[in-house]
Amino acid sequence: MTLARSLAVLLLAAVLVPLAAVAWRGSGLAFGPSDWAAVRFTILQAVVSAALATGLAIPVARAIARRSFPGRGLLITLLGAPFLLPAVVAVLGLLAVFGRSGIVNQTLQASGLPPVSIFGMQGVILVHVFLNLPLAIRMILHGWLAIPQERVRLAQSLGFRPADIARHLERPMLREVLPGVALIIAVLCLTSFAAALMLGGGPAATTVELAIYQAVRFDFDLGRAAALALVQVVVTGVAAILVLTVAQPSGLGLGLGQEVRLPGPPGWRRVVDIGAIGLAVGFLAVPMLAVVLRGLPGVPTLPVEVLAAAGRSVAVAIASAGLATAVALTLALGAVRGNPMVEIAATLPLATSGLVLGTGLFLLVQPLVTPMTVALPVTVLVNTLLSVPLLYRILVPEARALAADYGRLADSLALAGWARLRWLVLPRLARPLGFGAGIAAALAMGDLGVITLFAGDGQATLPLLIQRLAGAYRLEGALAASVLLVLLSFALYWVCEAGGRRAAA
Amino acid sequence: MLQLDHLTLTRGAFRLTGNWTADPGQRVVLMGPSGAGKSSLLAAIAGFLPLTAGAVRWNGHDLGPMLPGERPLTILFQEQNLFPHLTVAQNIGLGLRPDLRLGKGELARVDQALERVGLSGLGPRRASQLSGGQASRAALARALLRARPLLLLDEPFAALGPALRAEMLALVREVADEVAALVLLVTHDPKDAIGLGGQTVFVADGVAMAPVSTAALFANPPDALQSYLGPK
Numbered sequence: 001m002t003l004a005r006s007l008a009v010l011l012l013a014a015v016l017v018p019l020a021a022v023a024w025r026g027s028g029l030a031f032g033p034s035d036w037a038a039v040r041f042t043i044l045q046a047v048v049s050a051a052l053a054t055g056l057a058i059p060v061a062r063a064i065a066r067r068s069f070p071g072r073g074l075l076i077t078l079l080g081a082p083f084l085l086p087a088v089v090a091v092l093g094l095l096a097v098f099g100r101s102g103i104v105n106q107t108l109q110a111s112g113l114p115p116v117s118i119f120g121m122q123g124v125i126l127v128h129v130f131l132n133l134p135l136a137i138r139m140i141l142h143g144w145l146a147i148p149q150e151r152v153r154l155a156q157s158l159g160f161r162p163a164d165i166a167r168h169l170e171r172p173m174l175r176e177v178l179p180g181v182a183l184i185i186a187v188l189c190l191t192s193f194a195a196a197l198m199l200g201g202g203p204a205a206t207t208v209e210l211a212i213y214q215a216v217r218f219d220f221d222l223g224r225a226a227a228l229a230l231v232q233v234v235v236t237g238v239a240a241i242l243v244l245t246v247a248q249p250s251g252l253g254l255g256l257g258q259e260v261r262l263p264g265p266p267g268w269r270r271v272v273d274i275g276a277i278g279l280a281v282g283f284l285a286v287p288m289l290a291v292v293l294r295g296l297p298g299v300p301t302l303p304v305e306v307l308a309a310a311g312r313s314v315a316v317a318i319a320s321a322g323l324a325t326a327v328a329l330t331l332a333l334g335a336v337r338g339n340p341m342v343e344i345a346a347t348l349p350l351a352t353s354g355l356v357l358g359t360g361l362f363l364l365v366q367p368l369v370t371p372m373t374v375a376l377p378v379t380v381l382v383n384t385l386l387s388v389p390l391l392y393r394i395l396v397p398e399a400r401a402l403a404a405d406y407g408r409l410a411d412s413l414a415l416a417g418w419a420r421l422r423w424l425v426l427p428r429l430a431r432p433l434g435f436g437a438g439i440a441a442a443l444a445m446g447d448l449g450v451i452t453l454f455a456g457d458g459q460a461t462l463p464l465l466i467q468r469l470a471g472a473y474r475l476e477g478a479l480a481a482s483v484l485l486v487l488l489s490f491a492l493y494w495v496c497e498a499g500g501r502r503a504a505a
Numbered sequence: 506m507l508q509l510d511h512l513t514l515t516r517g518a519f520r521l522t523g524n525w526t527a528d529p530g531q532r533v534v535l536m537g538p539s540g541a542g543k544s545s546l547l548a549a550i551a552g553f554l555p556l557t558a559g560a561v562r563w564n565g566h567d568l569g570p571m572l573p574g575e576r577p578l579t580i581l582f583q584e585q586n587l588f589p590h591l592t593v594a595q596n597i598g599l600g601l602r603p604d605l606r607l608g609k610g611e612l613a614r615v616d617q618a619l620e621r622v623g624l625s626g627l628g629p630r631r632a633s634q635l636s637g638g639q640a641s642r643a644a645l646a647r648a649l650l651r652a653r654p655l656l657l658l659d660e661p662f663a664a665l666g667p668a669l670r671a672e673m674l675a676l677v678r679e680v681a682d683e684v685a686a687l688v689l690l691v692t693h694d695p696k697d698a699i700g701l702g703g704q705t706v707f708v709a710d711g712v713a714m715a716p717v718s719t720a721a722l723f724a725n726p727p728d729a730l731q732s733y734l735g736p737k
Contacts, residue, residue, distance in 0.1 A: 405585055406585060406588060408548075408551075408553055408573070408582065409582065409585055409586065409588070411552075411553070411572070411573040411574055412551060412573045412574060412579070412580050413574060413599050413600065413603055414572070414573075414574025414575065414603050415574070415599065415603045416574070416603070418604070419603045419604040419605070420603075422604075423588070423591065423595070423599070423603075423605060424588060427590045427591075428588075428590060504590075
């Protein structure tokens with residue numbers, strides 16, 4: 001059995017065994033009305049969040065596509081950052097702006113208007129739009145920039161007005177791109193946990209993930225947690241299959257090279273475009289500025305417990321990024337040789353979530369050890385499993401190109417095993433490997449998921465500690481810790497990504 | 506001795522057969538219309554294409570069970586003969602040890618090979634910085650060090666100008682002489698065939714015909730070859 005095959009089997013086992021534990025414990029349990037409410041809310045908030053993020057992204061993407069302005073390239077780059085932003089930090093930033101004492105409510109109060117609440121469904125949706133709007137903008141922008149230049153030239157030579165361009169070029173493109181964009185965002189929202197944990201709750205705003213957490217942590221009702229996890233797997237599984245069958249737009253790697261741009265029409269459309277970009281930038285930048293401005297003063301006096309949690313988070317991030325990258329690379333190299341089991345193993349984790357796998361692992365380890373003692377290893381394992389599909393998809397096309405370009409030459413020179421890895425694979429794939437490792441590290445660094453099921457007081461990661469501080473109304477402390485978390489997340493990403501680029505140069 | 510023993514290649518509607526032998530040290534050109542299967546035949550001998558039937562033997566040993574790297578041959582492809590991210594010296598060193606743990610003696614041999622093909626001093630340079638002609642020379646230097654008794658060349662000089670091509674062919678002859686290798690060279694150009702001397706295998710209509718003396722073949726070409734070459 002090849003290494004890729006053995007690893008695929010191991011990966012399948014790591015996902016299927018916890019799922020089997022969940023199925024064994026959770027099947028046949030009666031589902032109460034509050035459980036169904038959680039399922040309904042989960043789907044509803046995902047659909048609304050996806051629709052809002054996608055709808056709002058269209059005018060912004062169009063404005064960026066057809067206008068040139070200083071900082072355009074930088075803006076597009078920065079729009080990639082929220083994908084790596086820890087959800088807890090986004091929640092805190094939005095709390096600082098839209099919360100009870102935030103700028104928005106202070107303004108409303110000053111003008112004699114009633115305050116708005118960020119808690120409940122609107123808060124969860126607000127966070128999801130905040131986190132996914134940039135992703136939607138980038139993916140839709142990619143569609144705009146992918147309109148063939150010949151067709152743009154043709155439109156210009158035929159003297160198309162903006163309405164004609166919309167009808168003949170833009171709407172056909174959007175019809176193709178939007179379903180994929182909305183689906184991807186809906187799937188991300190289905191398994192999102194931090195927003196619901198911090199802003200949701202209660203009968204009207206509890207997601208399945210949150211209900212699992214409450215069943216484990218507050219009710220110690222593992223059977224109910226398992227039943228909920230089972231439903232979550234069905235919902236995410238169906239959504240993941242939909243995503244994989246609908247053509248996926250690409251937004252992660254985005255070039256700027258398009259010589260012929262759609263014409264930017266003058267007049268009121270110019271005002272609309274400026275407004276769209278301005279509003280989007282404001283909506284995304286103000287909460288982040290609030291985090292930095294209010295959090296920065298507290299950074300020098302961060303307590304030891306925050307620093308210890310940061311240390312644990314960095315260790316978890318490095319371990320899961322290293323593992324996920326090694327696993328994804330082995331699988332991608334195996335996939336080139338045509339191994340269907342590899343493909344399945346690398347895709348299966350998409351049907352799960354941190355809390356689903358966490359529930360399964362909790363059921364498995366609980367008879368053997370105190371779950372608290374394995375909190376960090378479990379977090380590493382789950383983050384690794386959840387990163388593999390993404391990294392695999394980044395690496396497979398690169399591995400295919402490598403095999404097509406240099407496979408025969410390497411074979412003819414008997415370049416195999418470690419020598420092939422050392423002298424061919426690692427140097428040629430350094431760039432995507434660094435990029436993938438950076439994404440995995442940042443996501444693991446900011447992840448608030450499985451750790452909430454397992455951690456006691458001594459195992460908290462930095463995102464968990466921030467959530468606890470915020471829950472205890474220590475907002476300033478939480479914001480200071482958030483600044484540290486963001487710095488560490490992006491530093492890890494940068495070190496990996498730049499390291500890959502340097503090694504490839 | 507290289508023996509194609511009732512060799513058959515099929516892929517979809519494509520089919521090629523060959524049943525002949527060639528002696529060590531011989532220089533053989535494979536010529537014929539594009540799509541006839543010249544490159545496929547080379548790929549099959551090198552171990553990249555499975556045979557449908559028959560066998561390829563070297564001195565009586567069946568090459569079938571051997572991996573490409575284990576076969577007694579060196580192959581030069583149309584392009585991508587060097588790893589662009591490695592230095593020229595590393596690319597050549599791969600011919601001695603794929604793990605590149607080269608001792609002093611081996612490093613000296615790499616330098617000698619570089620000098621032999623006219624690339625002295627270029628060892629530390631990245632392969633990506635070489636010109637087309639230099640890259641061909643480096644690939645030939647590696648072939649020199651590998652010193653395998655079969656040298657397969659799949660139009661590796663197709664992208665070079667006429668003068669450079671003639672130079673490279675001369676270098677191929679020298680390298681082949683030094684290691685006493687049997688050369689199989691795929692080309693479109695009758696000038697290459699005449700320049701290399703030796704024998705020609707004409708590949709057309711699904712058959713790789715037995716090698717015959719190039720000079721005799723061109724003096725009295727059969728109809729298929731004549732129509733390939735065009736009117737005199």
